[in-house]
Amino acid sequence: MDVTAALARLEWRGLLLTAAVTAGWLALLSRAPRPRAPAPDPARPVALVVGALAFVPSILVVQVPLQQAVTRWAMANLATASPLVTLLPAVLLSGLVQEPVKALAAGMARGVAARSPVVGRGTAAGLRSWTAVGLFAGAGYGAAEAWLALSLTLTTPGVAVPHAAAAVAERVAALGFHTAATGLALLWWARRGPRGGLMALALLSLYHGLLNYAVPLARSGVLSGPAMQGYVWVVALVPAVYLLWLTRREPRA
Numbered sequence: 001m002d003v004t005a006a007l008a009r010l011e012w013r014g015l016l017l018t019a020a021v022t023a024g025w026l027a028l029l030s031r032a033p034r035p036r037a038p039a040p041d042p043a044r045p046v047a048l049v050v051g052a053l054a055f056v057p058s059i060l061v062v063q064v065p066l067q068q069a070v071t072r073w074a075m076a077n078l079a080t081a082s083p084l085v086t087l088l089p090a091v092l093l094s095g096l097v098q099e100p101v102k103a104l105a106a107g108m109a110r111g112v113a114a115r116s117p118v119v120g121r122g123t124a125a126g127l128r129s130w131t132a133v134g135l136f137a138g139a140g141y142g143a144a145e146a147w148l149a150l151s152l153t154l155t156t157p158g159v160a161v162p163h164a165a166a167a168v169a170e171r172v173a174a175l176g177f178h179t180a181a182t183g184l185a186l187l188w189w190a191r192r193g194p195r196g197g198l199m200a201l202a203l204l205s206l207y208h209g210l211l212n213y214a215v216p217l218a219r220s221g222v223l224s225g226p227a228m229q230g231y232v233w234v235v236a237l238v239p240a241v242y243l244l245w246l247t248r249r250e251p252r253a
Helices: 003-007 012-029 043-077 088-112 124-154 161-212 214-219 226-248
Strands: none
Touching: 003 043, 003 124, 012 124, 012 161, 012 226, 043 088, 043 124, 088 124, 088 161, 088 214, 124 161, 124 226, 161 214, 161 226, 214 226
């Protein structure tokens, strides 16, 4: 996605679709068991905003320059022109940039929202609180990406309905992945401390690359049409399903 071009073509239909999908994923993934009458957590809306604001600079300032550099190196030094190989470093970089940025946005939100209850990491309430902040930061980041991508698609002259529908479906899956992945990173940080959180973040960053490997698979002709959509949805849903399974096992106390 050309982020610079998309910024010039932001439009309301993409915003409304993004808002609906974001609300849906947050409603689904936030349905962990809760204590009665939970106190409002101001860190959540802050995380949503910080995550959204982090998207464009993280892509334009960090990810794109690094991807351009490693792709030039790969094309100049590797003994193949196959996108399955030459695009692999750039694909891996996407996760190595975006997942830490989202986790950092969640941590910043926790610090900025001074009134937010900083509960113990090992308690059930602490696990829920940290996970929720991660979910909102990931949702904000994914929502910014979705609004840009959908605006770019919906303002393309003569775009076919099937192509637009495929773009919307892909954004739904990607937004779910962004939301769940950051929730998982913060959950493991709350459970196991910095070492466990960093390990989970590293694994999620690499897994993010697996999701984005759909791009070279499509460009090389390995996947196309429904097969590519299926690949994206299967890979994107795994963190969400795992997170739901983990949160259902948490005690209510």
